[in-house]
Amino acid sequence: MRIVAFIAIWALSLITAAKAEPIALQKGVGVHGWLNWSPVEPDRSYKWPPYRTEKQWLGAGRPLSDWPDGEVFASIRSMGFDFVRLTVDPGPLLASDGARRQQALDILASAVAHVTSNGLKVVFNLHSVEQVPAYGLRMFSGSADSEDVARYRAMVTAVAAMLIGVGTDKVAFEPYNEPTHYPCDASGSNDWQRIMSDTVRDIRVVSRDLTIVATGGCGGSVAGLVNLKPDFDDPNLYYSFHMYEPHSFTHQRPDGTTTTFASGLPWPADSGTPEIVIETLGAQMEAAGLSQVERMMNTVSARERIAQYFAENWGPSQLEAVFQQAADWAKANNIASKRLFMGEFGVILMSADGRMGAFDADRLRYLTAVRQLAERYGMPWSIWEFTNPDGMTVIQPTGPALPDRDLLKALGLMP
Numbered sequence: 001m002r003i004v005a006f007i008a009i010w011a012l013s014l015i016t017a018a019k020a021e022p023i024a025l026q027k028g029v030g031v032h033g034w035l036n037w038s039p040v041e042p043d044r045s046y047k048w049p050p051y052r053t054e055k056q057w058l059g060a061g062r063p064l065s066d067w068p069d070g071e072v073f074a075s076i077r078s079m080g081f082d083f084v085r086l087t088v089d090p091g092p093l094l095a096s097d098g099a100r101r102q103q104a105l106d107i108l109a110s111a112v113a114h115v116t117s118n119g120l121k122v123v124f125n126l127h128s129v130e131q132v133p134a135y136g137l138r139m140f141s142g143s144a145d146s147e148d149v150a151r152y153r154a155m156v157t158a159v160a161a162m163l164i165g166v167g168t169d170k171v172a173f174e175p176y177n178e179p180t181h182y183p184c185d186a187s188g189s190n191d192w193q194r195i196m197s198d199t200v201r202d203i204r205v206v207s208r209d210l211t212i213v214a215t216g217g218c219g220g221s222v223a224g225l226v227n228l229k230p231d232f233d234d235p236n237l238y239y240s241f242h243m244y245e246p247h248s249f250t251h252q253r254p255d256g257t258t259t260t261f262a263s264g265l266p267w268p269a270d271s272g273t274p275e276i277v278i279e280t281l282g283a284q285m286e287a288a289g290l291s292q293v294e295r296m297m298n299t300v301s302a303r304e305r306i307a308q309y310f311a312e313n314w315g316p317s318q319l320e321a322v323f324q325q326a327a328d329w330a331k332a333n334n335i336a337s338k339r340l341f342m343g344e345f346g347v348i349l350m351s352a353d354g355r356m357g358a359f360d361a362d363r364l365r366y367l368t369a370v371r372q373l374a375e376r377y378g379m380p381w382s383i384w385e386f387t388n389p390d391g392m393t394v395i396q397p398t399g400p401a402l403p404d405r406d407l408l409k410a411l412g413l414m415p
Helices: 002-019 054-058 072-078 098-116 147-166 191-206 222-227 274-287 292-312 316-332 360-376 405-410
Strands: 027-035 083-088 121-126 171-174 211-215 237-243 340-345 381-383
Touching: 027 054, 027 098, 083 098, 083 381, 098 121, 098 147, 121 147, 121 340, 147 171, 147 191, 191 211, 211 340, 222 237, 222 316, 237 316, 274 292, 316 340, 316 360, 340 360, 360 381, 360 405
Parallel strands: 027 083, 027 381, 083 121, 121 171, 171 211, 211 237, 237 340, 340 381
Antiparallel strands: none
């Protein structure tokens, strides 16, 4: 009888393993301002209890009266998104233990449950920031054997246990964001491979059912993904990459020194010329009241960047090559492309004064192309982000807090 029972259990485990797969994700949006940048005291210690309330988040960049009545996450669901990528500052968790850490975990569990109660799934992303440097990216930017990495991994297992309580059918766990190890350009080591592998194994000790989102090094780029060896793979994993290529187009902004205006590169590159971009920059600088000397210095500084962008001639074929690189890596490792996750993509919209960003038509063409490529390969995606004042936002940056309808169209969420 014991043998029969063992065989039955073994067979059931095989069936369960065969059916295992990540939670279904399709179209998501990043929510970054709520639980990131947890408020700090003047001495740079975290205010306690940590994290902002929902009202503090929504009122941080605009009057609360700008927001329409109703539940914000229900509104996100009504736009057509099926999940949010919820970014969370791990600092308060790393700076606490015992009852204080449990208090922070309880706050986070309540927040995740609040989101899921509105019909959305959650990709819970530990998203290190630098306001308290001791708990920023440097914690896991060095040796895989460091004490800091060990502390971070121990914190990750506590978060995994918390998320299980919310429901493994509703939540995926992404324990790192844009790691700064750079083995892709041979300037780094094998440490990121070890850190990611060990972290996945740590979480699997806590739960076989929790969906994990793994990432490569090199800032979480496709180059980092394809450098990753998925020797820790199981059917309940996604593999993340962020799509900001070419960065010269998606992140057009001043460098704060001689370049005070950096905007207007077209998408695709062959839809414009360097001369048109320089002429437009000149007109914007003049309208802003820059002196002739300032305009000349800015133009000289910007000219090389503009020339390089047009020389690279970015367009649809280069975008497709990036996605194909990710798909080829997945195929070579027997991973379905639907388990690749485009966790961030976006373009800075041109500011009102023309100092930074892309013209709206160029931004929308780029976002449409990237979104369509992800969907062609069956990859879920998450746009960056729901609301912010810095030009990458689903909600209009000023005035009534209403969605950018043209952006939703580019995302395939409106006809």
